[in-house]
Amino acid sequence: MKRRILSVTTAVALTAALLMTACGGGSTGSSGSGDSGAGTTTAAGGASSGGSESSGGSGEYQLTNIKVIVDGTVNSVKQETEFQRTTRDAFIPQLEAAISERIGHDITIDFEVGDHSKYSEYVGRMFVSEQYPDVMIMSAAMMRQYQDTGLLWDMSEAYANAEFQNRIQLTGIAESMKDSQGRLYGFAPTYGNGCITYIKQAWLDNCGINGDDIKTYDDFYNMLKTFTQGDPDGNGVDGDTYGFISAGLIGTEAPWTNYMAEFWQDAYPNIVQGEDGVWYDGFQTDATKAALERLKQAYYVDKVIDPDSYTAGTKQAREKWWGAEQVGSAGVFSYWAGNWYNNLITNLGKNDLDDRVYELAPIEEIKNSWGGYLNREAPVWVIIDDGDGDDSREQAIFDAFLDTMLDGDKIQTLWTYGPEGVTWSTEAEEFVTNPDDPDKRKEYSYAEGEFHMRPDLADPNTIAGKNHLDPALVVSPLTNGYVSSNDNQDISNKFFTDNCVDAPASPTSPTYSERSAEIMDARDVAISSVVVQGGDVDAAMDTYKATVGTLVDQILEELNSAE
Amino acid sequence: MSKKKKVTPEGIEVREKPLGLRIWNNRGHYLMFLPVFLFVLIICYWPMLGIRYSFMEYKAGPAAPTWTGLTHFQRMFSNTAFWDAFRNTLILSIVKLFLSTFASVVVSIFLNEMGSLFMKKSLQTIIYLPHFMSWAVVASIFTLILSPSSTGMLNGMLRDWGILGANDSNIHFLADEGLWRPIFYLINIWKETGWGTIIFLATLSGISPELYEAADIDGATRMQKMMYVTLPALSNTIITVLILNLAKVMNLFESVFVLYNPAVYSVSDVIGTYIYRQTFTVARPDYGYSTAVGLFRSLVGCILVLICNHASKKVRGRGIV
Numbered sequence: 068m069k070r071r072i073l074s075v076t077t078a079v080a081l082t083a084a085l086l087m088t089a090c091g092g093g094s095t096g097s098s099g100s101g102d103s104g105a106g107t108t109t110a111a112g113g114a115s116s117g118g119s120e121s122s123g124g125s126g127e128y129q130l131t132n133i134k135v136i137v138d139g140t141v142n143s144v145k146q147e148t149e150f151q152r153t154t155r156d157a158f159i160p161q162l163e164a165a166i167s168e169r170i171g172h173d174i175t176i177d178f179e180v181g182d183h184s185k186y187s188e189y190v191g192r193m194f195v196s197e198q199y200p201d202v203m204i205m206s207a208a209m210m211r212q213y214q215d216t217g218l219l220w221d222m223s224e225a226y227a228n229a230e231f232q233n234r235i236q237l238t239g240i241a242e243s244m245k246d247s248q249g250r251l252y253g254f255a256p257t258y259g260n261g262c263i264t265y266i267k268q269a270w271l272d273n274c275g276i277n278g279d280d281i282k283t284y285d286d287f288y289n290m291l292k293t294f295t296q297g298d299p300d301g302n303g304v305d306g307d308t309y310g311f312i313s314a315g316l317i318g319t320e321a322p323w324t325n326y327m328a329e330f331w332q333d334a335y336p337n338i339v340q341g342e343d344g345v346w347y348d349g350f351q352t353d354a355t356k357a358a359l360e361r362l363k364q365a366y367y368v369d370k371v372i373d374p375d376s377y378t379a380g381t382k383q384a385r386e387k388w389w390g391a392e393q394v395g396s397a398g399v400f401s402y403w404a405g406n407w408y409n410n411l412i413t414n415l416g417k418n419d420l421d422d423r424v425y426e427l428a429p430i431e432e433i434k435n436s437w438g439g440y441l442n443r444e445a446p447v448w449v450i451i452d453d454g455d456g457d458d459s460r461e462q463a464i465f466d467a468f469l470d471t472m473l474d475g476d477k478i479q480t481l482w483t484y485g486p487e488g489v490t491w492s493t494e495a496e497e498f499v500t501n502p503d504d505p506d507k508r509k510e511y512s513y514a515e516g517e518f519h520m521r522p523d524l525a526d527p528n529t530i531a532g533k534n535h536l537d538p539a540l541v542v543s544p545l546t547n548g549y550v551s552s553n554d555n556q557d558i559s560n561k562f563f564t565d566n567c568v569d570a571p572a573s574p575t576s577p578t579y580s581e582r583s584a585e586i587m588d589a590r591d592v593a594i595s596s597v598v599v600q601g602g603d604v605d606a607a608m609d610t611y612k613a614t615v616g617t618l619v620d621q622i623l624e625e626l627n628s629a630e
Numbered sequence: 631m632s633k634k635k636k637v638t639p640e641g642i643e644v645r646e647k648p649l650g651l652r653i654w655n656n657r658g659h660y661l662m663f664l665p666v667f668l669f670v671l672i673i674c675y676w677p678m679l680g681i682r683y684s685f686m687e688y689k690a691g692p693a694a695p696t697w698t699g700l701t702h703f704q705r706m707f708s709n710t711a712f713w714d715a716f717r718n719t720l721i722l723s724i725v726k727l728f729l730s731t732f733a734s735v736v737v738s739i740f741l742n743e744m745g746s747l748f749m750k751k752s753l754q755t756i757i758y759l760p761h762f763m764s765w766a767v768v769a770s771i772f773t774l775i776l777s778p779s780s781t782g783m784l785n786g787m788l789r790d791w792g793i794l795g796a797n798d799s800n801i802h803f804l805a806d807e808g809l810w811r812p813i814f815y816l817i818n819i820w821k822e823t824g825w826g827t828i829i830f831l832a833t834l835s836g837i838s839p840e841l842y843e844a845a846d847i848d849g850a851t852r853m854q855k856m857m858y859v860t861l862p863a864l865s866n867t868i869i870t871v872l873i874l875n876l877a878k879v880m881n882l883f884e885s886v887f888v889l890y891n892p893a894v895y896s897v898s899d900v901i902g903t904y905i906y907r908q909t910f911t912v913a914r915p916d917y918g919y920s921t922a923v924g925l926f927r928s929l930v931g932c933i934l935v936l937i938c939n940h941a942s943k944k945v946r947g948r949g950i951v
Contacts, residue, residue: 185910187913188909188910190690191690191909191910191915194691195689195690195917209913212914213913213914216691216693216914217691217692217693218692309780370799373779374779375777375778377802377805377891377893378805378891395779395780395781580914581689581916581919582912583911583912584907584908584911584912585711587911588711588892588895588907591892591895592892592893595892595893596893599802599805599893600805600893614710
């Protein structure tokens with residue numbers, strides 16, 4: 068009898084535990100503490116996140132909580148390190164307080180940060196599990212794939228009536244984001260930015276080359292050959308360096324060619340819209356064939372491009388370029404303008420290398436085709452449409468979160484520079500960077516009320532960088548006079564804006580959004596067979612057409628019939 | 631209404647009790663079985679309902695999944711990249727399995743033959759270590775060693791040894807279709823051989839010393855003892871290991887993912903990496919297609935398990951499932 072009671076009790080306890088675990092799992096999934104972004108709006112379901120109250124018609128919606136999903140571009144909400152968590156813990160309350168003050172009632176904001184390098188994957192996973200935030204960051208290409216699904220809220224009207232409209236200086240960005248019917252699904256607070264070709268000034272000097280004389284591809288290529296065959300690093304050994312390094316032969320996202328603009332020149336190896344409005348496959352053009360021949364010559368024949376470029380990621384390419392060991396390094400590196408120009412200089416200096424970096428103006432072949440370096444489509448903030456037919460909740464999110472982002476004052480400062488007292492301050496302050504290094508030691512002194520950036524928490528020898536909005540790229544500048552005095556960044560941003568043109572818009576087609584991987588695979592195989600394995604360009608193109616030609620034609624048909 | 635009857639092993643015909651009564655009589659056992667039954671249902675069978683998505687268009691967004699019949703399977707079977715991946719999965723997995731098992735057997739026998747216990751234990755520890763390194767770390771190490779740049783370690787050694795001349799280019803090991811698979815096998819052997827020896831060493835330690843003593847009396851050499859005592863004793867374990875691992879050949883992903891690149895897709899792309907690219911490198915994937923490919927992979931895996939079970943019955947007299 069005792070045995071029976073024991074077995075029954077055990078069985079009941081185990082069953083209960085199992086059921087509670089199962090129920091608990093479901094509960095956790097919907098309450099959203101995991102990394103799936105749960106506890107959020109149910110798109111198209113009419114329900115919104117728990118922290119919202121509707122008191123009736125449009126315009127009366129009182130938003131008390133916003134769930135936000137971001138990639139790695141909002142530095143002040145990252146939480147991987149102790150320093151990042153300290154910044155986050157200061158930033159979010161300050162932002163909540165500032166927005167609450169602006170909209171007249173309390174609001175809380177839940178930030179969730181997706182893996183930056185796999186953000187698209189992260190977003191897809193979240194959507195499939197029906198976990199929707201209120202507002203989130205998307206690349207322009209991603210926004211275009213989702214804009215016809217009913218998932219994103221059309222913010223055209225809200226944007227047109229936004230408080231910041233009278234301060235906007237760059238109106239063209241929003242226009243270029245609109246679909247063919249004039250609907251706007253994404254808010255771009257900054258322009259996209261792009262890559263500049265950087266050259267180590269010391270290497271130019273050692274080889275007797277004047278950067279200003281590099282005007283054409285031939286000039287550029289001769290410089291690469293000199294860097295590869297000569298002794299640009301001055302270690303007394305010829306031929307132990309490379310001319311160029313890149314993170315891949317082609318980018319992993321639009322505008323595809325920006326890491327190797329001098330080689331790709333007028334080619335655009337993706338589906339693209341011509342000036343006549345007709346979509347075509349830019350990979351199957353003579354311009355691409357010529358670019359592949361140039362890359363083959365440089366990579367496979369003359370080896371002026373570091374062969375590691377084929378498999379290198381951006382981190383590996385960067386670190387090899389600025390590494391303390393310059394044997395095997397390269398003289399030229401195309402990378403992002405603005406903040407990254409400053410980072411390149413800083414890291415060369417950290418490794419006790421000559422930190423002068425020359426910014427190469429677009430060579431003639433680029434100027435004559437595109438007009439300059441390509442400015443990628445700007446990342447955007449989108450609002451998830453709950454699909455209930457009532458826009459009051461979405462309008463409230465726009466008013467609280469996006470409209471205030473460019474208020475020109477307190478909130479925009481937080482988005483630009485991070486939390487006050489942590490990354491920046493207006494209080495009287497004195498500090499020293501690199502106090503133990505007489506060559507790099509720098510003293511800073513600020514009076515009460517003077518805006519200034521503070522030492523970086525993670526590296527007190529450097530000054531904290533921007534948070535999310537780049538003051539040089541923002542469409543509507545700060546009006547409070549708070550300006551970060553990072554000369555390098557400003558120089559680079561000005562250089563880029565003086566030498567850039569907008570990249571072509573990404574295609575929007577159901578088949579493309581679903582099956583572009585097949586085209587990219589075929590394209591990457593073709594590029595590899597020519598550039599890495601020294602194969603024939605025409606043969607590679609034939610293989611490409613045989614593999615995905617029909618699929619490309621189907622996509623072009625969709626795109627051109629939709630216009 | 632006539633009652634069902636059954637015959638006991640003793641040949642007595644008895645009336646079978648109704649099912650409900652039998653369950654009630656054994657309610658304690660059924661109650662004890664209930665947690666396991668629920669666990670299996672919730673953890674193993676409930677997720678299987680996701681198989682239906684292979685017959686649906688299932689994309690991220692507010693629209694509900696819609697039935698599309700066999701569209702995904704038609705797309706899959708008409709895609710040459712899929713068949714390349716399928717072929718590569720089988721080749722890479724099976725060759726890797728046989729090479730790794732062979733290497734593990736050889737190393738196990740050598741370790742077993744070692745006289746010094748200290749050396750044996752030290753060597754065992756050293757060869758076990760790579761197993762505990764993640765594939766990302768292993769790939770980083772070998773990418774540096776095999777780098778085609780002037781700082782690449784192996785290329786530098788080949789140049790120092792005179793195998794590569796002054797006019798020869800560095801070898802791009804991981805982008806060469808002819809070299810990629812051998813390198814992949816070598817890296818796998820390096821990483822997993824040590825771990826694979828555990829089960830063989832356990833078997834070897836169970837061989838009766840009397841067999842070796844008898845062989846000594848018969849005047850057998852060390853090699854003859856290995857051939858006629860050790861290997862036959864290991865054969866059953868070797869077959870078991872091969873059969874069990876053969877059932878997992880379709881699961882190849884991580885080791886390939888960290889080492890492959892577009893230049894060698896034709897010899898390296900496997901179903902796992904193919905599904906990954908089709909799903910996670912597009913802006914708005916159709917998870918229905920990924921599920922269809924995954925379902926196909928599972929079916930092939932299932933068939934392999936049944937074949938293995940059949941082979942096991944033939945060889946060992948008993949199945950594995």
